[in-house]
Amino acid sequence: MKVSMVTAPGQTAVVDVPKPTVGPDDVLVKIRACGICGSDALYISMGGLPPHQGRQPLGHEPAGEVIEIGSAVTGFAVGDHVVVNPMVAPSGIIGNGGATGALAEYLLIEDAVRGTSLEVVPDHIPFEVAALNEPMAVARHGVNQCRPQPTDSVLVFGAGPIGLGATIGFKSAGVRHVVVADLIPARLEKAMKVGADAVINSADEDVVARLRELHGPGESIFPGKAGTDIYFDAAGVPAVITTALTAAKSGARLGIVAVHKEPVPVDFLNIMSNEITVVGSMGYPDEIFEVTKDLIENWQKYAEIVSHTIPFDDVEDALRTASTPGAADKVVVVFD
Template structure:
């Protein structure tokens, strides 16, 4: 079969690899769609992750169709459409330094257990939308880390795939008001489409002033604070942290799900005096199939997140597009 491999720093190739061997506890999935993540650009630039540098398989956002089922597997049948948990592979995280990747024609799901390392989805869900399951689990974990309640007023910074997924998650959890902040008008339009109550264009609006208008005046030791109770950084820019902490009222929560490439200085006196909670988020310890239920129920809403699709024969173009800043929001590779 053919698979996409990182073959050196800045270099990827589609190569022939051995067909997977299906053992009694395994399931073989024909990949039908696989999203490209921002982390893929990092792996490519590094030449792959140890211990597979120079020959690392790419792809960790898969959806596909079951084509072979080991004799000991239960609850999974040939023809089932499935989403897959990349961190549930015994041979290492799929497409993240493990032995296998999903930007390939087939993926072996070892020790396959439904609800643990794969889950069946209805056949009517488009595969390119199903491939969002993994990044949407990242977004859902970021949301869960901020412990939202219906009474909260939320500001999501960044209307890329994770920010949009977080917006959907907050509204699905019943949050009363969600405002999305970004610099790009088309992304803010998507935020409104997926359920945001309001948007702020940080390029031409005073974010702090608009948050006070939208969420009221906050309770704090110093004036000028917003009634926003939760801030989520899905942008990864120092200005987001600075704006959130400068605007945060007493007891506000700041969740960080975006990757910051450099340290960001913070005013600890402000954090102490206003008892602001800052919480990080990484991966999806329990959310990989929690988000599947909402994805199935509201797939048309999630479909808005996908901006570009490429066939597997165009995978190099897909990678270039996905890793070029500003060229795309969410790129998904589809397979015949």
């Protein structure tokens, strides 16, 4: 079978490897779609992660079809459409430095257990949408970390895949009003399509003033605060933190799921005096299949997140497109 691998710093190739043999506790999945993550570009730039540097399989956002089931495995049938938890593979995290990757024709799921390593999705869900399950679990964990309540009002910074997924997640959690801020009009249009109540183009609008219009004034010993309860950073730029803390009222929450690549100055007097909660979010400790239910129920909204579907035959082009700033929002590789 063919697998997309990191072969050297800055280089990838499609490599022929033996098709996996299914053991009694395993399931073999024919990959039908696999998303490309920003971390893939990092692995490529590094030449892969130990111990597979120079030969690291890529791909950790898969959806596929069960084609073979081990004799001891229950809960699956040949032909089931499935999504995968890449974190629990015994041979290492799938596509994240482990021995296997999902940018491949087939993926062996070792010690397969439904609800732990795989979950079945209905056949009507397009594979390219099902492949969003893993990144949307990242978004959902970020939402859960913010402890949203139905009476809350929210501002999501960044209308990329995670920000859009968080927007859907907040609305699915029953939050009354969600605003999305971004610099790119096309992304803001997508935010409205997936359920945002309002958007702010932060390139030409005063974000704090607009929030006060949308969510009212916020209580604080300092003037000019907005009534927004939760600020969600899916953008990863210092201006987001500055803007959120400028607007944040007493008791507001700031959730950070974006990767910041440079230090960010923070006014701790503001955090202390307004008792602002700052919470980080990483991965998806419990959300990998929690989000599946919402993905199934709202798949048309999640479908808006996919900007490009590129055949596996052109996987090198897909990887370049995904790593080029501004070229794409979410690239999903699809298989015949």
